Amino acid sequence: MIRSELVQKIADENPHLYQKDVERIVGTIFDEIINAMAAGDRVELRGFGAFSVKKRKARLGRNPRTGEAVNVAEKHVAFFKTGKLLRDRLNRI
Amino acid sequence: MSEKTLTRMELNEALFREVGLSRNESSDLVESVLNHLSDALVAGETVKISSFGTFKVCDKTERIGRNPKTGEEAVITPRRVLSFRPSHLMKERVSAGNSD
Numbered sequence: 357m358i359r360s361e362l363v364q365k366i367a368d369e370n371p372h373l374y375q376k377d378v379e380r381i382v383g384t385i386f387d388e389i390i391n392a393m394a395a396g397d398r399v400e401l402r403g404f405g406a407f408s409v410k411k412r413k414a415r416l417g418r419n420p421r422t423g424e425a426v427n428v429a430e431k432h433v434a435f436f437k438t439g440k441l442l443r444d445r446l447n448r449i
Numbered sequence: 450m451s452e453k454t455l456t457r458m459e460l461n462e463a464l465f466r467e468v469g470l471s472r473n474e475s476s477d478l479v480e481s482v483l484n485h486l487s488d489a490l491v492a493g494e495t496v497k498i499s500s501f502g503t504f505k506v507c508d509k510t511e512r513i514g515r516n517p518k519t520g521e522e523a524v525i526t527p528r529r530v531l532s533f534r535p536s537h538l539m540k541e542r543v544s545a546g547n548s549d
Binding site (some may be wrong): 365381402403404436438444 | 549
């Protein structure tokens with residue numbers, strides 16, 4: 357399923373909304389999640405999962421092509437942990 | 450890093466504020482989006498949200514693991530797990546927003 361298919365499904369269920377509004381609704385939800393993480397916040401959606409920011413320490417990496425050692429700076433990455441309900445549903449519990 | 454947590458409540462509030470929906474309708478739509486994402490994943494579909502990220506279901510085979518507390522060996526049953534890969538946009542924004 358891609359973003360446009362998700363928008364279509366929501367639009368089909370809500371005939372009183374314009375397609376354009378549904379696009380904004382879906383876009384707002386995903387933007388809010390990114391904004392929160394960009395601010396270092398956690399996003400917890402019970403039953404679905406939680407998005408959090410994890411710090412990756414600076415490390416000495418290697419250029420896989422040349423084998424040369426390179427410094428990799430400290431960075432922050434987005435992390436998603438599946439919620440209990442969704443995890444159980446994936447395994448038909 | 451701050452300790453704030455965004456929940457359904459803040460997403461509902463954002464729809465109320467940005468799109469001008471009623472609070473009730475906002476909350477129904479947030480729920481509906483999460484349900485559609487979950488249903489597609491449970492059906493084994495990959496969910497690709499452009500400029501957000503990709504959720505993919507992976508099948509894990511049975512393996513022998515260990516109870517980390519007791520060191521005892523245990524069979525880990527085959528299972529389906531979800532993996533999320535953030536989009537470039539998310540990676541950039543998370544990385545830029547959290548660098549001091």
